[in-house]
Amino acid sequence: MAKRAAAKAKTKKTVTKKSAAANAKGGKGPKGLKGPKPIDLYYWPTPNGFKISIMLEECKLPYTLMPVNIAKGEQFKPEFLKISPNNRMPAIVDPNGPGGRPISIFESGAILQYLGRKTGKFYPADERGRAEVDQWLFWQVGGIGPMCGQVHHFKNYARETIPYAIARYVDEVNRLYGVMNKRLADRAYLAGKYSIADMACVGWVNGWEKQGQDMAQFPHLKRWLEAMKARQAVKRGMALGLELRQGIDMKDPKVQSVLFGQRARTA
Numbered sequence: 001m002a003k004r005a006a007a008k009a010k011t012k013k014t015v016t017k018k019s020a021a022a023n024a025k026g027g028k029g030p031k032g033l034k035g036p037k038p039i040d041l042y043y044w045p046t047p048n049g050f051k052i053s054i055m056l057e058e059c060k061l062p063y064t065l066m067p068v069n070i071a072k073g074e075q076f077k078p079e080f081l082k083i084s085p086n087n088r089m090p091a092i093v094d095p096n097g098p099g100g101r102p103i104s105i106f107e108s109g110a111i112l113q114y115l116g117r118k119t120g121k122f123y124p125a126d127e128r129g130r131a132e133v134d135q136w137l138f139w140q141v142g143g144i145g146p147m148c149g150q151v152h153h154f155k156n157y158a159r160e161t162i163p164y165a166i167a168r169y170v171d172e173v174n175r176l177y178g179v180m181n182k183r184l185a186d187r188a189y190l191a192g193k194y195s196i197a198d199m200a201c202v203g204w205v206n207g208w209e210k211q212g213q214d215m216a217q218f219p220h221l222k223r224w225l226e227a228m229k230a231r232q233a234v235k236r237g238m239a240l241g242l243e244l245r246q247g248i249d250m251k252d253p254k255v256q257s258v259l260f261g262q263r264a265r266t267a
């Protein structure tokens with residue numbers, strides 16, 4: 001089912017990214033082709049999308065970019081909902097899933113864990129190491145991600161200015177930055193070694209100015225952000241598809257009604 005949905009979506013709008021990663025050799029594909037079949041990456045250039053583009057680049061996994069223009073409402077298309085029933089990107093379809101069959105996955109945390117297990121990279125195999133990564137990954141997905149999202153919404157995009165909402169979310173993000181800063185005081189990365197937990201956070205922390213934060217308050221977090229942004233795969237991951245977003249005005253009433261209006265029913 002996922003395969004059919006992916007094929008349908010492809011006919012609409014496909015951009016193939018030919019990077020060093022896409023050309024990397026990685027064993028034999030199912031039909032004896034050299035290298036694995038690319039993973040379809042359903043994506044829009046936002047901090048949630050960057051998590052997966054960074055991981056794919058870090059692992060040098062070949063992938064095909066499948067843009068999901070969330071400003072136009074492409075996340076509500078029935079073919080996309082078969083892959084991502086929560087009408088949100090990112091999502092992936094891996095043609096070389098478990099048992100050699102395709103698998104589709106939505107939710108960025110689940111995708112990162114899947115890719116970590118698949119490649120054995122950036123996600124430790126031992127239980128103690130894995131639990132360390134999982135804590136910070138879930139902290140990102142359930143904490144700093146949604147809170148930063150609310151700041152961006154109320155501070156930068158909402159047509160109505162609601163000082164209470166702005167202050168509430170700016171303060172909460174400030175608290176979360178403090179938690180991360182403290183964690184990074186005595187280790188280079190969130191779980192000690194560089195991992196999928198760091199990849200999950202970088203796109204969000206990179207937006208600190210728009211979130212009303214002052215990086216001078218968080219020296220360890222600042223050092224971490226600089227180290228993250230110096231990585232070539234992070235640079236490539238956070239540059240992926242930026243051109244697609246050009247010319248989109250988040251204050252345009254049409255865009256606002258798609259993203260922040262009455263939400264489409266998916267059932």
Ligand SMILES: N[C@@H](CCC(=O)N[C@@H](CS)C(=O)NCC(=O)O)C(=O)O
Nearest residue numbers: 046048070075088089090107108109
């Ligand atoms: N918990 C989800 C969040 C994904 C998410 O919120 N994606 C946003 C873009 S950053 C989206 O697709 N929004 C479309 C919409 O709100 O309709 C994840 O981590 O994958």
